[in-house]
Amino acid sequence: EDLLQANRDLAEENRRLLARCGVEAIDIMGCIGSGKTTLIHQLVGQLKGRRRIAVFKGDLTTTIDTDIIARHGVETVQINTGKECHLDANLVRKALAKIDLGSIDLLLIENVGNLICPADFQLGAEKRLVVISVTEGPYMVVKHSRIFMDADTVVINKLDLAEAMKVDADRLEEDVKHVNSNATVVKAICRDGVGINTVIESLGV
Amino acid sequence: EDLLQANRDLAEENRRLLARCGVEAIDIMGCIGSGKTTLIHQLVGQLKGRRRIAVFKGDLTTTIDTDIIARHGVETVQINTGKECHLDANLVRKALAKIDLGSIDLLLIENVGNLICPADFQLGAEKRLVVISVTEGPYMVVKHSRIFMDADTVVINKLDLAEAMKVDADRLEEDVKHVNSNATVVKAICRDGVGINTVIESLGV
Numbered sequence: 019e020d021l022l023q024a025n026r027d028l029a030e031e032n033r034r035l036l037a038r039c040g041v042e043a044i045d046i047m048g049c050i051g052s053g054k055t056t057l058i059h060q061l062v063g064q065l066k067g068r069r070r071i072a073v074f075k076g077d078l079t080t081t082i083d084t085d086i087i088a089r090h091g092v093e094t095v096q097i098n099t100g101k102e103c104h105l106d107a108n109l110v111r112k113a114l115a116k117i118d119l120g121s122i123d124l125l126l127i128e129n130v131g132n133l134i135c136p137a138d139f140q141l142g143a144e145k146r147l148v149v150i151s152v153t154e155g156p157y158m159v160v161k162h163s164r165i166f167m168d169a170d171t172v173v174i175n176k177l178d179l180a181e182a183m184k185v186d187a188d189r190l191e192e193d194v195k196h197v198n199s200n201a202t203v204v205k206a207i208c209r210d211g212v213g214i215n216t217v218i219e220s221l222g223v
Numbered sequence: 224e225d226l227l228q229a230n231r232d233l234a235e236e237n238r239r240l241l242a243r244c245g246v247e248a249i250d251i252m253g254c255i256g257s258g259k260t261t262l263i264h265q266l267v268g269q270l271k272g273r274r275r276i277a278v279f280k281g282d283l284t285t286t287i288d289t290d291i292i293a294r295h296g297v298e299t300v301q302i303n304t305g306k307e308c309h310l311d312a313n314l315v316r317k318a319l320a321k322i323d324l325g326s327i328d329l330l331l332i333e334n335v336g337n338l339i340c341p342a343d344f345q346l347g348a349e350k351r352l353v354v355i356s357v358t359e360g361p362y363m364v365v366k367h368s369r370i371f372m373d374a375d376t377v378v379i380n381k382l383d384l385a386e387a388m389k390v391d392a393d394r395l396e397e398d399v400k401h402v403n404s405n406a407t408v409v410k411a412i413c414r415d416g417v418g419i420n421t422v423i424e425s426l427g428v
């Protein structure tokens with residue numbers, strides 16, 4: 019419990035620092051392989067003309083995702099978490115120290131693939147987005163309701179596979195609304211860019 | 224580190240208890256939605272005629288998976304982990320106390336969906352199986368190599384979607400072999416029962 023309180027305090031420090039520098043930050047969470055990097059790749063592609071963007075990515079050891087995003091020419095910071103299955107406010111604080119916050123106005127943080135711990139570890143980001151995929155099955159929201167409770171936007175991805183999976187995306191949307199009626203739910207095919215503009219609108223970026 | 228040592232000690236106790244009672248236990252791990260319950264459902268369907276089976280399932284709060292397996296008429300124990308994203312030896316010890324070990328000879332343990340923590344938390348099971356799905360993308364093994372290092376069997380599931388995902392299952396198999404040349408890799412479509420007999424052979428159950 020002390021661990022979570024210490025994390026909350028640091029998250030608040032991060033939040034104040036980002037606000038002072040006029041940087042909007044978004045914490046992007048979701049299961050392993052749900053489509054977080056693909057979504058960020060699409061967002062950066064659409065926004066880099068009018069926003070000054072940096073991307074943080076939390077991974078155990080590899081830099082595969084960071085390399086994909088770096089090709090856009092935006093600033094990226096790889097956060098290697100070692101054995102941790104979630105990012106925390108301290109890791110983000112250290113990553114913030116590596117960049118010139120005056121040179122950016124939008125920070126996208128890709129969390130470690132996990133629908134459990136990230137719910138408890140605030141990072142100091144202003145908005146929280148959760149990506150789920152229809153390929154994870156029909157009960158994914160019901161089984162992990164906590165992380166959806168304070169999500170601003172929920173993206174239901176890989177809609178191209180909903181039929182093959184026999185998963186009803188409308189039902190998943192209802193499950194989200196049941197847990198958090200304020201969340202904006204966007205049905206998407208991130209790989210093909212379907213739904214990206216709606217995500218941008220819902221985040222107000 | 225003390226936490227892991229304490230867990231190893233308890234796992235060893237579980238292992239001895241299971242061995243004394245002649246119960247084979249298998250720890251089934253994998254991402255959220257990779258197909259662990261579907262695999263267990265198929266295994267139980269094939270084996271319940273000749274083995275006396277019990278199934279443990281670790282979930283945050285719901286009993287959805289346990290209910291699916293219980294329909295087979297085999298003994299099931301739901302382990303609610305609350306906020307933990309992995310099972311540990313202590314939770315398994317408590318679950319073992321709830322069943323008559325003399326009445327079973329095979330225990331299937333479905334771990335919480337996660338490819339990170341379960342690698343460090345041995346449960347005392349004799350064999351470890353990891354289920355991955357082609358829908359999680361092409362880099363899933365490379366990004367999470369630790370959990371594959373001491374897996375006996377790795378099931379690459381949802382092969383029916385490999386083409387739609389543009390993911391090469393042979394490449395995933397190579398990634399597994401690269402990390403652990405002793406692991407048996409089985410390509411499967413668990414939903415339709417494809418590959419289940421090969422899984423049974425590789426586990427020797």
Ligand SMILES: Nc1nc2c(ncn2[C@@H]2O[C@H](COP(=O)(O)OP(=O)(O)OP(=O)(O)O)[C@@H](O)[C@H]2O)c(=O)[nH]1
Nearest residue numbers: 050051052053054055056131176207208209359360
């Ligand atoms: N069919 C389909 N595949 C998609 C879609 N979006 C992403 N993918 C694929 O899903 C796989 C995983 O996508 P990523 O974007 O790497 O997922 P991630 O959430 O960043 O994964 P981790 O960082 O490893 O947790 C890749 O093979 C993508 O090409 C989609 O809309 N439809």
Ligand SMILES: Nc1nc2c(ncn2[C@@H]2O[C@H](COP(=O)(O)OP(=O)(O)OP(=O)(O)O)[C@@H](O)[C@H]2O)c(=O)[nH]1
Nearest residue numbers: 154155255256257258259260261336381412413414
């Ligand atoms: N297309 C396809 N879908 C599958 C296959 N195997 C399982 N599924 C589907 O994948 C979804 C998740 O399967 P589960 O067996 O519940 O996965 P799990 O790993 O137990 O999930 P959690 O316990 O929630 O972590 C369900 O909708 C299944 O029907 C398969 O071989 N092909």
Ligand SMILES: [Mg+2]
Nearest residue numbers: 054055083128
């Ligand atoms: Mg990623």
Ligand SMILES: [Mg+2]
Nearest residue numbers: 259260288333
């Ligand atoms: Mg399951």
Ligand SMILES: [Zn+2]
Nearest residue numbers: 102103104135
């Ligand atoms: Zn964690």
Ligand SMILES: [Zn+2]
Nearest residue numbers: 307308309340
């Ligand atoms: Zn964990």
